[in-house]
Every structure is written in structure tokens, then in C-alpha cells.
Amino acid sequence: MPRRLARLLLAVAVAMTLPFPGRAADPASEPNASNDAQGIQFFETKVRPLLVKHCYECHGEDAQESDLRLDTHDGIMRGGRSGMAVVAGKPTQSLLLTAVGYQDANLRMPPETKLAAAEVADLRRWIEIGAPHPDADTSRPAVKPREVDFERGRAFWAFQPPVRPAIPQVKQADWPTSPIDYFVLSKLEENGLRPAPPADRLTLIRRATFDLLG
Structure with missing residues (x-):
């Protein structure tokens, strides 16, 4: 009986050292902000290609709609008129993820076609691990978030109600019919x-x- 019990205990010990399908991945194998090499590799292989494909046309070097630029690290961290595009480590506070996930009816990017679920997941994972970027300089302070001046925004001409201008005086007063x-x-x-x-x-x-x- 003791010999059978010893064999049983040995079998259990061996089984516990084997990988299980539901077992969490080894943290060392996961990209994270503290592992720059893996984090940057994740950005270069997963994130940058989808930014190039879906975002650079309107938010790159030649055009920055809503003052948002996504082809540089500073541009990503600075955000645009609506606020912070990416908040490292905080996907729920990152407007970029809100936009690509179509979570807000007034903020959907790209506007024509929603990104694939895998692409959205890659963006979320990248933000979760600290949004690593090859151009990030950890020795300098992060870019200060751009403050949104709502009062100034309300004064923009497009938000002003139409007004009827005064009709100008003309010399040939019999010519106008309207x-x-x-x-x-x-x-x-x-x-x-x-x-x-x-x-x-x-x-x-x-x-x-x-x-x-x-």
C-alpha cells in the first residue's frame, strides 16, 4: 500500500508540472512596458501596420484631422481636439480605442469600415502594456495632455446660428429682383x-x- 501511494503522489507531482490549456501564460512571455524589446516588437508587428493602413491618411505627416497625429510618438501621446488618444495602461480612457471600437456614435474611426476584432484587440493589448513605442524617451516627462477649450470651441463659426445680414445699398436699384x-x-x-x-x-x-x- 505505501508503494502504491508513493507512485500516486509521484504521478500527481509530474502532472502538475505539465502545461494546461487553461493555464495563464508565463508573464515573462507576455509583452509589457518593462520589457522594451518585446513591447516594441509587438508595436512594430501588430500596431504600426494597422495605423499605417487605417489611420495615417487622415492623421499622418500630410494631414492631421482634428489636430490628431498618429505617425509619431509625441503625436499619439498628445492627442487631438477631443482629448487624449492614448493613455498608457488605461484602455478605457483612451479615445483611440473608443473610436475604433465604435463605442461612441459620434466618434467612429475609420468612419467607413470598422476594424477587425483582432485589430481592435491588438490596440487594446498595446495600450494595456503601456503603449511602448521605439521613439518613446523614458528619460523625459510625458507630453502634457492637450486641454480642450469648450468655450472657445462654441465660438467657432460653424456653431453660430445663421443671421440675416443687412441688404447693401446699390446704385441701380431697379435691377435686383430678390x-x-x-x-x-x-x-x-x-x-x-x-x-x-x-x-x-x-x-x-x-x-x-x-x-x-x-
Whole structure:
């Protein structure tokens, strides 16, 4: 009986040293902020390619829509008009993940097609491990988040209600037939020009044909 028990204990000990499918991965094999080589490799192989494919056209060197640039480390950390694009280690606070995950109806990027689930997962994992980047300089302080001035934003012309401007005074007061004509005639007179005479029906039909058919 003791010999059988010893064999049983030995078998259990050996079994516990074997890897199980549900066993958590070895932390040493996971990319993390403290392991720069693996973290940067994860960025270069998983994250940068999808940024190049889906983001650089509107948020790269040539264009920075909403003041957001994603082709440089400083640009990623600085964010854009809406706030911080990436908060290292905090995916729920990173607007980039909110946008690509279509979590906000008013903030969806890319606007045409949602990223694949695997791509979103890679972005989330990258942010979770500290958003490692080859151009990051850990010796200098992080870029200060850009503060959003909502009051200044409300003063932007696109958010102002339409107003009816005063109709300008013109010399040839009998020419305008609508309020818009006053503005047209005012500019013509300002530049020393006279309005063209009314076109006949044949000319109007010809112009309409060109507009419709080319």
C-alpha cells in the first residue's frame, strides 16, 4: 500500500508540472512596458501596420484631422481636439480605442469600415502594456495632455446660428429682383462692372442643357 501511494503522489507531482490549456501564460512571455524589446516588437508587428493602413491618411505627416497625429510618438501621446488618444495602461480612457471600437456614435474611426476584432484587440493589448513605442524617451516627462477649450470651441463659426445680414445699398436699384441680387450687384458696382442683360429663352435652355448633360 505505501508503494502504491508513493507512485500516486509521484504521478500527481509530474502532472502538475505539465502545461494546461487553461493555464495563464508565463508573464515573462507576455509583452509589457518593462520589457522594451518585446513591447516594441509587438508595436512594430501588430500596431504600426494597422495605423499605417487605417489611420495615417487622415492623421499622418500630410494631414492631421482634428489636430490628431498618429505617425509619431509625441503625436499619439498628445492627442487631438477631443482629448487624449492614448493613455498608457488605461484602455478605457483612451479615445483611440473608443473610436475604433465604435463605442461612441459620434466618434467612429475609420468612419467607413470598422476594424477587425483582432485589430481592435491588438490596440487594446498595446495600450494595456503601456503603449511602448521605439521613439518613446523614458528619460523625459510625458507630453502634457492637450486641454480642450469648450468655450472657445462654441465660438467657432460653424456653431453660430445663421443671421440675416443687412441688404447693401446699390446704385441701380431697379435691377435686383430678390435680396440676393442686391449682394451680387453690390460687388459688381464695387468693381466697376455692370450686370449682363437678361438672357432669352433659347440661351437659358442651352445653358440648362450644358448643366444637365455637359
